[in-house]
Amino acid sequence: MKKVIFMACAVAFTAAVQAKTMDNAKLTINKNNIKVWTYQNAQNPVFQYKAETSFDVPIEKAVSLILDVENAVNWVPYMGSVKVLSRDDQKGEFSLYMVLDFPFPLKDRDLVVQGKMRKDAQGIISIQNKAVKKGYPINPNYVRLTDYEGDWTFQRLGNQKVKVSTYGYANPEGSIPLSFVNMFVQQQPYQMLQKMKVQLGKSKTATAFPEILK
Template identity: 25%
Template structure:
């Protein structure tokens, strides 16, 4: 009986979510504080006690090419340069490690992701979970509330509107006064690196 109980606990730990917060319904979020308003729009707002950030841009590529890059998680280190490790733990669960500027510790997180495609858009959303194969690493700050959503909508056959919304919480020793600058940098990097990958 005890072995069965232990097994059930481990299974529960593997797939249990550690957060109630997610931003899959981000389109209802308003009151954005604008950090940048040009070809790449970036803003943030406080939502359910978390700093929710968003970056938007129109890219001159078809929706399918963009979605292929976003859903290829294990190739993220070759696209998004701050991601040093990205590996799938299960079909819809992945582990990622982020490099941070000196002197801050790196960040890591485990996410469960969902893809949803319709005739008018493509959505890739994720939120943090616990997985028994990746216990906390003392060299990294675990982002236990990680959450995000990619929304891509075709403007034409060769142009696509891309919106990425994420929980900007960095935890650890990152100073709160520096967060808006970090969010702006991240928003620009995401669009820039995605564009570079599409241009290859």
């Protein structure tokens, strides 16, 4: 079964970093029931982001969409391809190889991601991801990303309602103007959550959950 968690090019920081930077957050997008905040710190000029929305579907259906790797290229912006390298449902661990289709004339990016999925005592499901330097051969046609962290969280608001949050950060590497990168950081999560809503409307059933998320 080739289904696993991925972190769609929407890259994020951990909850600890989020807590430290929340006071400096700027609400950059607030429309269509989607909010996007951007953050900056003195160590890195590239924006980090938090984006959130809610969907009128069961939490299982929303999480299932993230579990469906084969469908990711249909709704995650700039996602060129995703390959499952490993998955351990008992431990809730996985690894992926992703190619990001950047617009011309920029060179496409690739990365190897290791992730962890878990469910806490309150029933909140989280998916945490981090790029690693090894795990897949270097392809000279791509720029390899190694400075990337991200996560998703899903909180049940009712039998037919779920709050979805995604946090992101990545160093895009290469010679890309900072203004372009930061504009991308603001727009990408908004577009992704919009497309996620469309995909949830198309999906009829939920993927079977890994045991660790039940």
